[in-house]
Amino acid sequence: MNERATTAEGVRRTNLAEVLRLVHHGGPRSRAVITAETGLNRSTVSDLVSSLVDAGLVREHDPDPTRRVGRPSPIVAASPDVVAIGVNPEIDAVEIGAVSLGGAVRLRARIATSDPDVAEVVDIVTRTVQEWRAGELAGCRIVGVGIAVPGLVRADDGLVRLAPHLHWNDADIAGPLRAALDTPVVVGNDASLGVRAERLFGAAHEHTDVVYLNGGASGIGGGLVLHGQLIGGEGGYAGEWGQTAASLTDAADRRADGGVLEDEVNRARLVRAAGLDAPDDAELEAALASPGDAADEAARQRRILAATLGNAVNVLNPSMIVLGGFLGSLRDLDQQGFDDEVRARALAASAEHLELASAALGADRLLIGAAEAALERLLSDPLG
Template identity: 80%
Template sequence: MNERATTVEGVRRTNLAEVLRLVHHSGPRSRAVITAETGLNRSTVSDLVGRLVEAGLVEEHEPDPTRRVGRPSPVVAPSLDVVAIGVNPEIDAVEIGAVSLGGAVRERIRIPVERPGVADVVGIVTRVVQDWQDGALRGGRIEGVGLAVPGLVRAADGLVRLAPHLDWRDADIAGPLAASLGLSVVVGNDASLGARAERLFGAAREHEDVVYLNGGASGIGGGLILHGMLIGGVGGYAGEWGQTAASVADPADRRAEGGVLEDEVNRARLVQVAGLAAPEDAELRTALAATSVDAVAAEVARQRRILTATLGNAVNVLNPAMIVLGGFLGILRELDPAAFDDEVRRRALAASAEQLEISAAALGADRLLIGAADAAFERLLADPLG
């Protein structure tokens, strides 16, 4: 192949990737809108969309007839038959979702299991995916698997260096799962993948400077997005908010001497004081909002004080446009959003907080599965016809 042909094909691959990524992350849009947003000419967009349709990656639909002005172009939408599998192993369950291009969760299941090991997760995911291939996803195309792990994940190869609540140390789960399913597997930190999902599909999609904190059964993790880029650090371990020193102004608020943030702002403490047994977030939210028990109110207030102080520090250091709170951290805010947001701003410099927005994660319980699946789609998005 001559150099010119190679260059032309390289440009075409780049343009195909740009169109597919646009439709995947930003939703269905007409050819005319794609032309405007990419800066490509109409004939090029027509050719690119045709190729993506032939590959089964997008579909074209007639535009809404009630909104016709002039001659409308067809609407290009991501194919719901192309999916990636998102997996989130936690200390009490393994959650698995089939997420289509465009970020829609087609199938979802939660398998209760106490502190699953690598072999447990491989076995559970393999059985679920094979069942889906024979049933709900029959005839579809699975691009790969993404795992959102509550721990330190080495960016270079996906090795789980430490997931203390699962008791995983230097654990390779990508290799065994890829061998079992015959699919490519990527592994990342759960909170970083949650940040990715909220930035692309959720509460933070209009913002480029975002602090994301996720609170789950395994503790508190987080992600940091600056100028639209997810910051991983030199090894991929950035965002471990839960391991920072807790901001406890009143010694009476401390429950774990020498403890870190996730020891003090802690889901298990809320569950215990509310008298619940292994609740999902929706049940916990309902219980905390409905109770009039003084001990519950006191524990909620204590955790909110420590969390708002931590977020005030984050605002001063990073000056984000938005803070997104996932899991039980979102619940703590939602019990009185106005007071919570005012306290974060009070704890921060006025100039740093003047453009700040604070929100609960918009994707709810699906955020980690969507983020993990999006990471699994990355190879396809980079080279759609590769």
């Protein structure tokens, strides 16, 4: 192949990827809109869309006849039959979701367990995906599996260096799961994948500078987007907010001498104060809203969390802070009061354009983020 042909094919692959990302991240749109957004000519867009249709990656349908003005342009939508599997192992359950192109969770399952090791997670995921392949996902194309792990994940190869609450050290989960399912597997930190999902599909969609904190049974992790780029750090370990020193404005709020943030702002403490066993986030939030020990503990944790976020605003000057999991539940008890407290803890100039939100994707955020990582190879080279 000559250099000109190679260059032309490279440009075409880039354009195919751009069109597929548009309908995946932005939703269905007409060929005319794709033409305007990409700056390509109509015939090129027609060829690209036809290739994606032939590959089963997108579908076309007629536009809404009630909105027809002039010559109608077909609507291009991501195929719901192209899916990636998102997985989130936690100390109390393994959550699994089938996420279609377009970011919709098509199926999800939560399998209760206790401190699962790698072999147990591989077994649970393998059995679930095989059942889906034979049932609800029969005829679908599964392009890969993404795993959102609450711990330090090496960016180069997905090795879980440390997931302390799961007791995983230098654990390879990608290899065994890839062998069991004969499917590509990627692994990432849960909060980093969570901020990716909220940035693409959720509360931070319009923002390029985002701080995200995720609160789960294993503790608190975080993700950071600056100038539209996900920040991973030298080894991929950036964002461990839970391991930073707790910001206490009142010494009486301390419960763990020398403890870090996740020792003080802690889901297990809330669950115990509420007298619950193994609640999901919605059940826990309902209990925290009732007067009593649970409400007092929630108020204490809100104060510490707000002070911590004030520090984050001063250091990073984000336009958006998103809170997921039980941290979102703490904020939702009194959103305006919490947001005002965060701004009061920050420099006025740094906080003047700040927005705060609870994770818009709710319980699906980590599954969508993990699936997005698994879809990246396809999105980068749709016909590769």
